[in-house]
Amino acid sequence: MTYTSDEMMAVEASRRLTNGNICFVGIGLPSVAANLARRTHAPGCVLVYESGTIGAKPTRLPLSIGDGELAETADSVVSVPEMFAYWLQGGRIDVGFLGAAQIDRHGNLNSTVIGDYASPDVRLPGGGGAPEIASSAKNVFVMLRQTPRAFVERLDFTTSRGDRVRVVVTDLGILEPGDGELTLTRVHPDVRIDDVRAATGWELAVAADVGETSPPTDDELTALRSLEAA
């Protein structure tokens, strides 16, 4: 089956989740990846949404983090103060999934503002749960499309810090921390290392032996498309 680069990104991110992972999920690409993992190799992956739903098992992709179906299918629904205090700060989250508008070579993220904070070029929605997800989840996975505007030498604003970022999954490949900065370790099929370099706003560190990710299987694509079509 043919597939898009976004589908490749979602599938590869989903493969990083394992059965039994307790996963704090934001809306958008992370929610797609986490729900796909539950539909394929990791049915025991526990989805936690910041709206207070623990163990949500949605049958279709929610548009917002507070859709009714998340509450209806959850093992437990808690208040928002409890979610952040007992469950996230309490150290009970294995994987926090984040997206952003900008990332730097250390995995620090910006989802707040482009330009100057006081008189911004673009005011973005802001951090939401990200600052504490980044500092309280044991592992942080980042998903974002790789472009020179997003992968920048210097963030306009640091919304969350990058010291727990274990992997960055993009539409071009995989970056992992190594030697003090994010390093390209794998490229997706048909992507050249130079393509990834060109899409990065800093001089990208590249592993000595860059591998290639496996293309999505028919099963993965079928599960992904049925999730998005539902």
Add this chain to the structure above:
Amino acid sequence: MAITPLQEAVASLIQDGDVVAFEGFTHLIPHAAAHEAMRQEKRDLTLVRMTPDVIYDQMIGMGCARKLIFSWGGNPGVGSLHRLRDAVENAWPRPLELEEHSHAGMAAAYAAGAANLPFAVLRGYRGTDLPPPASVTCPFTGEELAAVRAHRPDVGIIHAQRADRGGNVQLWGIVGVQKETVLASARSLVTVEEIVDELDPRPGAIVLPSWVIDAVAVAPGGARPSYAHGYYDRDNDFYVAWDTISRDRDTFTEWMQQHVLGATTA
């Protein structure tokens, strides 16, 4: 507490210049109450909310707000709030002061307000450029922790599924920070889908006794296009449509005139 018409409750509880929290975390967002506040042309409000979405976008665009205290200002699952952006980027229709937090900080600040404490303590705001609220040292371990001033709004406004005739309120599903908002605020208004004779138990429900609420107003469909668990679903199509309606100043103003300002309260 008294069961009060919405128009009267909004007129008596919200004064120009007040700090007002219309809370609701995706679910049970008090649209009807916010629309009434806009019809009454409330001004100079400091609006508090974790996730200002369509109602604050509308209130900001209608010039009701001088300041926004928040942690995530987007249209969930869709993108930006264009009226919020226009106010921040271009000061239209008036400048908007921002006080920005993380979700964890906002939630803790409401909980501290509900507990009548002056501030909340959390392990947060580390390594971010968000204005660091303050820090405190743990007297037992020496750990440095973030301190956030408690939220004590003048008025807290939420929507719930139902109340009984005595004004006791019951809500269930995603309950967000609604209980904390009512308890942290000096005055409170709860709009409900319906009044019932008896609040039979529901799994996970919260009951707020009438004596912590200043006014209960009946507003069927009062959360739309948000949802009320057990009553109606979220109108996801409207949230998508809002992106187009709100993008342009004239389209926005015309829509508001037609659907909010020209409408009468239930």
